[in-house]
Amino acid sequence: MNAVLSVTNQKGGVAKTTTALHLAVGLARQNPKKKTLYIDLDPQRNGTDVLLKESDFDAERTVFHLFQGNPVTSLQLHETEQKNLMVIPSSLQLVEVETMLSNALDGFFRLNENLAPLANEFDFTIIDCPPSLSVLTINALVAARGILIPLQASKFSVDGIQGLVNAINTVQKRYNANLEIIGGVFTMFNERTTISQMMTEEISQNMKLFNTNIPSSVAVEEAHLLKQSLYDYAPKNKVAIAYEQLTKEVYNVLQKIG
Helix, strand or coil: CCEEEEECCCCCCCCHHHHHHHHHHHHHHHCCCCCEEEEECCCCCHHHHHHHCCCCCCHHHCCHHHHCCCCCCHHHCEECCCCCEEEECCCHHHHHHHHHCCCCCCCCCHHHHHCHHHCCCCCEEEEECCCCCCHHHHHHHHHCCEEEEEEECCHHHHHCHHHHHHHHHHHHHHCCCCCEEEEEEEECCCCCCHHHHHHHHHHHCCCCECCCCCCCCHHHHHHHHCCCCHHHHCCCCHHHHHHHHHHHHHHHHHHHHC
């Protein structure tokens, strides 16, 4: 089984990378006999920086190598401090992919095709997408089996969801019939506010929501600054505990779709 999950939202500031990397670390922690892969498609390289403690890799050692039309090799796979978790890091050169693939017939399939050698190597693959509906994001959707959408309980965050859902529907029809939205998860959530209650009701009418909501905490930024996951920096923090619960929920879904 290689259950490939794309963590996607075209809006920035919704804790997309925080969610993706804590799912990847969480799956590796909770399933020590299974192998997890984290692929960083965000040119900002924040996930790479946290999990590998650095982000300045030669292009041939990053995911950019795959978009150049090359199959993945051991050069792109980097070990982390977390047992059974590996990373294919991001690269600043990913900003060139849009132009590079603009006239390529296989432009939307580069990632999926060049990840093929890893089909039986990992149990879980988490793809951290950039905050845009770009060629990079479409490649992630073509390669994925499921989509997790981090959400913020605000009007502007919710307004953009329909555009994302429309893009996903297009990918399903034209490129990847097996793709499905496994659910949305609210991040930086405060259940006591009226807007949070209203947004929960509105979104749940159109999309499955996971039972776990991720609260906000300054510990998240502190952990990122120290290039650590919350599991290492503050394992008893409410956000770390929430991500542990979310990981269990996601794992149950991945077992079904993998």
